[in-house]
Amino acid sequence: MTSGPSHTQNTLRRGIIELAFGEPDPALLAVGLVRRAATAALDDAGPAMLAYGAPAGPPALRREIARRVAARESCACTAADVLVSGGNSQALGQVLTMLTAPGDVVLVEAPTYNLALGIMRDHPVEVVGVPLDDEGIRLDELQTVLGVLRAGGRRARLLYTIPTFHNPAGVCLSSQRRQDLLEIATEHGLVLVEDDVYRELVYDGAAPPALWALGGGAPVVRLGSFSKTLAPGLRVGWINASAGLLERLAASGVLTSGGCVSQFGAGVVGRLLAADGYDQHLAVLRRTYASRRDALAEALREHLPAGCSFATPAGGFFIWPTLPAGLAATALLPLAEARGVAFAPGARFCTDGDDRSLRLSFSLYDEATLREGARRLGAAVADAQAGRA
């Protein structure tokens, strides 16, 4: 797409290639599948879909999710392990409401998903960042933070982590660190809130196992979602966690009163998963987004000057280049916009204000537009270097 509708969350600006927005291309949303499922579900089970629903979500959807998770992740999962959510943002809000107390420390990766920080700001918790490298969160740094907190008589309640196809950094937590992180969490009673929204969007090989699936008794709350694969507007996702944690989350007063937060959309998704078409749809997404990733990565290698570096992500939506020493992403942005390209500056994602990197999303545009975006970005970096010189 090259111009955006004004009624979506992010409004595209004329003449600017907007690489800041981490949302699926509207042209790739599963409109046909949703339409078929919605009409079939309303015909067959209309009143049940439209009444107050069970707080944990429609049993049929919970069974379908459990079936898929068990098959695709080779782990045990039944409907009892699934709580339907209204997407990962709603789920994260619910986790914070139900599992934290005022003054608690919540750990995040630095960088982390910027809008998750906004959700945390609405709660009376203290957010502390732990650095990330090419293998995911640094566990030596995590141990240091936990030690400092303990020495001060405090404890971290949650760690919000995106171990698979990280937003914004694109990295995956290494296999060894997954095991080690689970041990640390068990030892410290630290609940790992695993944002796993990009798992199905894997372009090279297989996605690494989820922390939740590796399990081993560690306290993990895994947030899964259909927002990137079917449609964000459905507001349907799910939570996997141990029985005890799931029970605490399901005790939410909002669920007890209003029922499942996405009852209607959940009924549609349940029906959609029970029919054919989702796997073929996912295959199209993977092929399309992989090609876009390749186009953007290749063009960045061509157009970014020496001194810029980035890793090519194996899944997800984002490339996270680091700028040459001395350049700040926030200062680069107006120069880039003058050249007709935009991005999300690193400082938005970093609790410590680190601004050396920038987030580029390859989800929203076709290959030619992404290549042109990379060319403009390269020109903007050259402008910045010339201005500095």
Next chain:
Amino acid sequence: MTSGPSHTQNTLRRGIIELAFGEPDPALLAVGLVRRAATAALDDAGPAMLAYGAPAGPPALRREIARRVAARESCACTAADVLVSGGNSQALGQVLTMLTAPGDVVLVEAPTYNLALGIMRDHPVEVVGVPLDDEGIRLDELQTVLGVLRAGGRRARLLYTIPTFHNPAGVCLSSQRRQDLLEIATEHGLVLVEDDVYRELVYDGAAPPALWALGGGAPVVRLGSFSKTLAPGLRVGWINASAGLLERLAASGVLTSGGCVSQFGAGVVGRLLAADGYDQHLAVLRRTYASRRDALAEALREHLPAGCSFATPAGGFFIWPTLPAGLAATALLPLAEARGVAFAPGARFCTDGDDRSLRLSFSLYDEATLREGARRLGAAVADAQAGRA
């Protein structure tokens, strides 16, 4: 209906007339209207309905709500005065997250909607009850509570109130008290959270004006909903408030990240309101529920022993009889269940444990079943009186 599907929020028990559940009769949900609107909206605006939506909700729905509110309540209302919610439970949770701080006092009516108390329990606030009489919340008691708090150096942040067709008490706040309450709220900076979910279900005359519509600059957050009129499972409602309060609520991190919490359902409702049929549907609901109310009230007058008293509500779903002196509703419940009828005991709705009343809903059953329920209830009260004697 006489038996309930197990996948809805409340499961009916065989042989028991369940007068405890305050939910619409599934047979009266607007399945046809929703089906038509859903397919039309997906055909015409599929990707826009299914993408991340504007945090405040789809502009088309906000305009339709504003148009209806302005016309039906004879007040000024534009789309800018409307924030789409995921129903009143989600909205109340959002209000508590965004407008309270740890330790704040939240005032409620005594009795109040029991499941609202559950939503408040998830937040670090102190809940204090203020008694109600036949004209709604007692303002002398409210002044006393505010005075005690002030003397202790504290302030009440919010008052959660159901001034129109109260749940559970069925009463309406009188016209004079509406004016006086707005003055008190302005004077004390007390935000009135007006749960206005039953407004369209009025059976005698017109519903009194909303506190929000009376306005006059007082801080009012009015929660409106389509849960009782279209379908609870859509999870679509709205919030009206002054620009400042609406801005604070819309700044929610969950909205900023995920967009409108009920984007898909909101798209359907927007389309539905723009088409014909909703007003005719409301007329059917009013006629049907009014007849059920009459049947239950008449049968209660026949079957309840002397010493029981109740007012007949002019709207909403509930009759709230008070038992003869010496009888407690919670103790009556097993006797009633043995007779094949259930209700919600008063203690569930009262912050002070007052258990003299019971909530009966007339929304779920036809007239004959309601009459039989009243007969069984009368027999249970007689059982209790005999047991006591």
